[in-house]
Amino acid sequence: MNVFDFDETIFDGDTAFEFVTEFVKKHPKLLKLTPDIIKAVRDYKNLTFRFEDLVDNYGPMISDFIISENVDAKQIAKDFWDKREHRIKPFYFEIQKEDDLVISASPTFMLEEICNRIGIKHYLGTEMNLEKGTFERWCFRDKKIEFFREAYPDGVIDDFYTDSLHDEFLFPYAKRVFLVKGHKIKQIK
Numbered sequence: 001m002n003v004f005d006f007d008e009t010i011f012d013g014d015t016a017f018e019f020v021t022e023f024v025k026k027h028p029k030l031l032k033l034t035p036d037i038i039k040a041v042r043d044y045k046n047l048t049f050r051f052e053d054l055v056d057n058y059g060p061m062i063s064d065f066i067i068s069e070n071v072d073a074k075q076i077a078k079d080f081w082d083k084r085e086h087r088i089k090p091f092y093f094e095i096q097k098e099d100d101l102v103i104s105a106s107p108t109f110m111l112e113e114i115c116n117r118i119g120i121k122h123y124l125g126t127e128m129n130l131e132k133g134t135f136e137r138w139c140f141r142d143k144k145i146e147f148f149r150e151a152y153p154d155g156v157i158d159d160f161y162t163d164s165l166h167d168e169f170l171f172p173y174a175k176r177v178f179l180v181k182g183h184k185i186k187q188i189k
Contacts, residue, residue, distance in 0.1 A: 001155055002097055003148075003170070006104035006111065006125075008163035009180045012087040015106040019080060073130045077113040088118055091185060096120075101155075103148060103170075105140040124151055142169040161185070 007014045101122040104111060108125040115123045124147045127136040139147050144167065148155060160167075160174035163181065171177050177189035 001099050001101055001152070001157055002095070002159045002161070003101045003103055003157045003174065004092070004160075005162040005164065005167055006102050006106055006123075009161050010089055010092045010102065011084070011114070012089055012182075013084065015080075015104075015110055018084070019076075019110065022080065023076070071133070073109050073128075074113075077110050080110065081114045081117060085114065085117055088114075089180075089183060091180075091183065092118075101148075101152075103139065103144050105138065124148065141166055145169050145173070148173070 004010050007016070096119065099122065100120055101124070102111060102115060102120055103124045104126075106125050107128050108123065109128060109130060111123045111125045115121070124139055124144075126139045128134065129136050137143075148170070157170070157174040159176045159178060160170055161178045161180055162170070163179070171189060174189065176187060179186050179188050
């Protein structure tokens with residue numbers, strides 16, 4: 001089985017950042033979150049980002065907004081990928097296999113849309129309750145191991161592709177690890 005991180009690995013971009021940016025533009029009431037979003041992105045890049053802090057501090061506000069505005073997350077995902085599907089990196093299609101798995105911090109409702117479009121049947125991501133607008137479970141850093149082991153208790157990772165050392169927790173479970181930077185791929189294990 002080949003396993004892929006998604007953002008900046010298969011997709012040339014960051015789904016969560018682009019999604020939040022676009023969402024805030026469409027819903028100016030959320031502009032007050034902009035400084036916190038910028039800080040969260042900086043902390044993420046410096047490996048000091050804690051999703052738990054974001055959820056605790058802003059989760060209720062985002063949930064209230066999603067519910068009060070009757071946000072259609074499935075339509076948002078469709079519109080989002082209509083504009084970005086062309087940014088799937090070509091290398092992926094050259095090595096794509098039937099049993100590929102994407103494991104990402106991006107929400108599953110966003111992954112579902114793009115994975116269905118490009119033929120990926122297996123994906124794990126951050127779980128959200130779209131009716132309540134709440135995050136149920138984060139698929140990030142060491143939590144990716146929990147998701148992987150629950151879904152594939154006997155799973156063996158042949159090749160693991162990622163853009164980030166955040167995914168170091170999966171490295172021991174892979175026979176080979178590849179670091180993807182832009183369109184360059186380097187084997188690091």
